[in-house]
Structures are given as C-alpha cells and as structure tokens.
Amino acid sequence: MPLTLHNVSAAAPDDPNRRLLSDVSLAFEDGTVTLLVGRTGSGKSTLLQLLAGMRPPSSGEIRLNDEPLWRRRRVTQPLLLQLGLTFQFPEQQLFARSVRQEFGYSLRPYGLTAMEKEQRIQSACEDLGLGAAFDPDRSPFALSGGQRRRLALATTIAASPDWLLMDEPTAGLESAAAKELLRYVQARKAAKGGIMIATHDLDLFLPLADRVIVLDCGTIAADGTPAALCGNPEPFVQAGVGLPSCVLLSHALARNGITPIPEGKLSPEDMADAIAERLKERRGVAINVASIPAECPDGNPESESKSNKSELHAPPPPQSQAAGLSQEGEHPPAAAKSLWYRLDPRTNWLLYLFMVLGAMLQSSWLGLVCAALPVAAVYIGLSRSALVGAVKILKPLAWFMAISVGLAGLEWTASSGFPFVGFSLENSLATGLNVFRLFLITIASYWFAATTPYGRMVQGLAWGLGYAKRLKLPTDSFALAVSLMFKFIPMIVREWQRFSDIVRARGKAAIRPGTVRGRDMPALVVPLLLALFHRAEEMTSALEMKKIGSRTALLGHTDSLRLTRADGLAIVSGILLLGGLAALRG
Numbered sequence: 001m002p003l004t005l006h007n008v009s010a011a012a013p014d015d016p017n018r019r020l021l022s023d024v025s026l027a028f029e030d031g032t033v034t035l036l037v038g039r040t041g042s043g044k045s046t047l048l049q050l051l052a053g054m055r056p057p058s059s060g061e062i063r064l065n066d067e068p069l070w071r072r073r074r075v076t077q078p079l080l081l082q083l084g085l086t087f088q089f090p091e092q093q094l095f096a097r098s099v100r101q102e103f104g105y106s107l108r109p110y111g112l113t114a115m116e117k118e119q120r121i122q123s124a125c126e127d128l129g130l131g132a133a134f135d136p137d138r139s140p141f142a143l144s145g146g147q148r149r150r151l152a153l154a155t156t157i158a159a160s161p162d163w164l165l166m167d168e169p170t171a172g173l174e175s176a177a178a179k180e181l182l183r184y185v186q187a188r189k190a191a192k193g194g195i196m197i198a199t200h201d202l203d204l205f206l207p208l209a210d211r212v213i214v215l216d217c218g219t220i221a222a223d224g225t226p227a228a229l230c231g232n233p234e235p236f237v238q239a240g241v242g243l244p245s246c247v248l249l250s251h252a253l254a255r256n257g258i259t260p261i262p263e264g265k266l267s268p269e270d271m272a273d274a275i276a277e278r279l280k281e282r283r284g285v286a287i288n289v290a291s292i293p294a295e296c297p298d299g300n301p302e303s304e305s306k307s308n309k310s311e312l313h314a315p316p317p318p319q320s321q322a323a324g325l326s327q328e329g330e331h332p333p334a335a336a337k338s339l340w341y342r343l344d345p346r347t348n349w350l351l352y353l354f355m356v357l358g359a360m361l362q363s364s365w366l367g368l369v370c371a372a373l374p375v376a377a378v379y380i381g382l383s384r385s386a387l388v389g390a391v392k393i394l395k396p397l398a399w400f401m402a403i404s405v406g407l408a409g410l411e412w413t414a415s416s417g418f419p420f421v422g423f424s425l426e427n428s429l430a431t432g433l434n435v436f437r438l439f440l441i442t443i444a445s446y447w448f449a450a451t452t453p454y455g456r457m458v459q460g461l462a463w464g465l466g467y468a469k470r471l472k473l474p475t476d477s478f479a480l481a482v483s484l485m486f487k488f489i490p491m492i493v494r495e496w497q498r499f500s501d502i503v504r505a506r507g508k509a510a511i512r513p514g515t516v517r518g519r520d521m522p523a524l525v526v527p528l529l530l531a532l533f534h535r536a537e538e539m540t541s542a543l544e545m546k547k548i549g550s551r552t553a554l555l556g557h558t559d560s561l562r563l564t565r566a567d568g569l570a571i572v573s574g575i576l577l578l579g580g581l582a583a584l585r586g
C-alpha cells in the first residue's frame, strides 16, 4: 500500500504566494523507514502534515493505496485510520483524567473491543518501555515530563497505523527511552506500511533507515540510502544538516592514515568492528601516512576541500526560512501590504482607543451599530490569516452572546404554585446591548493585535507612557500588563490552530481542516489552556526579568517611530468619527 506524492506543493496559510513545499514527487513503499532531514524551517513538518492528511496540498496529488487522499476538501475516515502522526512536543496533547482514557481517545475511531484495546495499550506501553512503571488509572499529569512524552507517542503507536509519521520523536527523550523507540521502529519495519521520521538526530536513526530524504527550502535536495549519502555527504552539508558522526569519524581516521570505513557501516558497533579490522590490517601492512593528504577524507583532495568550503560557506537561510525563525509576531505577514500594517504604532494605538471609546460611549442600539461601522471598516485589507484568526475568536464569542442574550430574557414566575417560564424581550435586549459592546471591543482589540507587531506596539506605548512617567505615574506595571495582553491575543489563535490539528490527527475526524468536532473539545481545550498558562507564566517572567534588568528596557526605544501623511489622515478621520459617535450619544 504505497503512499505517493505527485508534484505536490504547499503554500503558507497566511500567504498563498509563499511556498513551503515546491513540486515534490515521492513514493513510499511498504516496509521502509524513511528519514526526513533538513535544517529548521526546511519543510519537514509540513511534508509530514500533508502525508497525514492534516492539510491539503495547494497543488498536486497525494495518494494512498492508489486512492486520492483528498476528496471534496476532506480525507475519508478509512484512509485517516491508516495514517498516524505524532507531533513535536507530543506531551502537550495530553488532556484526560487517566492514562487509560488518554489511550481510549486515540483508539476510539478504531472501534476495538475492550479486550483488544487493553492489549493494544499493554503492547504500546511495553514497546516504549513504559511497562511496569505504568498504572493505566493514574493521571497522565502525575507522570514525569519524559514519561508523558512517551505516553503521548504510545497513544499513536497503540492505534497501529499503517503509516507512522513521527515529527522529532526523540527531542527531549532520555537516551534509554530513545533506544526503546529505536527498537520499536526496528521491530515494526516488517509490518505493512512504513515509518517516516522527521529528525535532526541523524546519528540515532541513520543505522536503521532505508532511505534518507534531504529537504532544503521546501524542495528535495537529495534522496538515497544512508550508505549512498554517507559516501557522498555533500547534500547534508549543502542543506545545513551537518555531517553524521560516521562520516566525521571516517574522515578523521583517513587523516590518521586509516583507510575510510566501508560504506554502510553506520552504527557505532559496525564502525568499531570496521576500525578493529583496519587496525589488524595495519599491523600487517605498513601504511605510509605521509602519502595521504592531511585534508583528504577519501583520497580525493578535491572532494574534501569542496565539502569544507560548503560547510564554511553554507548558503544563507532562504527568506522563507528567515521568516520562520523570526520572533513571533515581530513582522507583519509578507502579504500584508494594506495601510493598517504600514501605519505608525501610535496611530494604531489611537485608532484602537477611538474604536473602544466610540463603542463605550453608546447606550442605544443605533449608536452601537454606528460604532460597529468603523470597526468593520478597519478589517478591509487585512491578510487572509488575520481574517481567519478573527473568525476563530469571534465565532465562540458570537455563540456566547447569543446564549447570554437568550438566558437573560428568561423569567421565572410561580403563578398558582406552578413554576412558569416566561421571556422578557426588554431584559434580553438590555443584556444584548452590553454583550454587543464587548463584542465590538474584542473585534477592535484583535484588529490592533493583528496589525501591530508586538515590538512596535510596545514602542508606541512607550512613547505615550514617557509623558505619564514625567508626571510620576506608575507606568511600568501598566506597560507590563498591556504588553502581555496584546502578545497573548495572536498567541491564542496560533495555539488553537496547533491543538486543533492535534485533535484532528488523534480523533481521525473526516472534517475540513480548521474545524473541530464538539466531542473533541475537551481534548482541545484542556491542553490549549495548559499551554497558554505555561506561555503566560514564561512571558511574565521574561518581561519581569527585563524590567528588573533595566527600568526602560521593557518599554524599548522610540527612535524608529515616524508619523507620515497617511498617519495624519488616519488620526484626523478617527477623531472625526469619534466626535460623530460622541454627538450621537448626546
């Protein structure tokens, strides 16, 4: 049952013109272990997610057992059941009250009997060396970090998918646990389907891999057996992966006059045997060390100097990758050409405050509808990803609004001893007015967070607070709270996206990407909240540290702030609109 990609490309969700993968054609055969290697941001996770049916390709086709994976923007459940994806930091996906329930969630789509489930759990725990230490009724949160990581991997392994796709499975695993995983991969090789591992840990996985695919800027830079690539390791160097230890050792031995280790000796044990063999030969034959050039690994001075050169002059990371490495939220998306992204942050602050004040001032529905118009207008020209993020935040808020308005209208009366439920439109509308105001303020806040990179936001704030400081007002704590709040809003959207991908992969729901089933909500919300608490804690400490280090560091520098004509126009329009809204209230 081969898994194939034909001319597959993938675009960035926030910019259809930015390609994360370009024209990739690959075929994966049963019984193979394939490594995906490449520097960070080269597209390994993107490729795994495409193969797992997590996101559709922007062009090209993916087929499993000769059937197209995607039909009408969905992957059918029978195909999804054959694919198992483990994410980076898998321990963050845990949510259930017990280890057994955690497995239960991952196994539910497979319709197994209770006994089959129990066997799968036992076997997956043993496979990952969790056996004896593991009580299925224990809370997963009572486990150590490494055990949680293994448990999360075990939940996918227990489902026994034909194609097991693992993203950095050994990151953060202790060496013994990594060896258990290695043993599992080795043992599973004979089963139907195959295994794909995106990894930076070449040394660990090379000896058992059948194939290595080197990715560079979303394209296939090399595709071959480990032995062939170690024999000609230039693609590793070109793609910024670095040379595996077996190649480095071979080079070092050659420099010391020991003939390079034959191809295919990739594990420490095999290399040790080969070295012992060479040393035995050496005792018999006197080797003229001086005849081997000092810089030459394989007797070919050209290849070494070439490889050294490329190591020293590795190509700079491509733009797309540089973007991937940049600070979260520090740069607007590439597609972001609209006016809002180009304004000075002080203008964005003012427009945001005008929108909030405009909404706060209104006490009638007519006033609120008028206040909603400029809030809607500023969304014109936002990038696609910003709009998608806004919908994600606003949808649950709209539900909350509808439910609150409905509940607020309910009236309980006890006439003739019977409880009677009535409905007061007046009460309902009064609540609706307040909730709608909150809705507008949230939309305005999201607009501000989406259009103003965090660093610029802080600069704008610093400028304003500079004046407050002169009046001896306590500005630092205020700055800290505001900075945290605005850094947090886009982070919620990103984390929601990440965890909704994880529950889709675990729950095997044949639904469109970006949607989540009601029954998957606990598996989404619990890890999401935990991750957000964790991030909030980290951010608060980091910002506090900055504050302690220097009272002004938190607020940053304001030298790069420049007001342009467009800023002037935007501010004047904002003031006029606010004046109009204030008059409306009067």
Ligand SMILES: Nc1ncnc2c1ncn2[C@@H]1O[C@H](COP(=O)(O)OP(=O)(O)OP(=O)(O)O)[C@@H](O)[C@H]1O
Binding pocket: 012, 013, 014, 020, 038, 039, 040, 041, 042, 043, 044, 045, 046, 047, 198, 320, 321, 322, 323, 324, 325
């Ligand atoms: N949801 C997204 N929106 C925009 N860009 C994205 C998104 N996901 C990934 N990218 C970009 O796609 C490129 C490839 O990312 P990917 O995660 O596939 O790389 P990787 O090789 O797995 O990196 P690593 O080794 O760090 O995990 C990066 O430049 C990244 O910034």
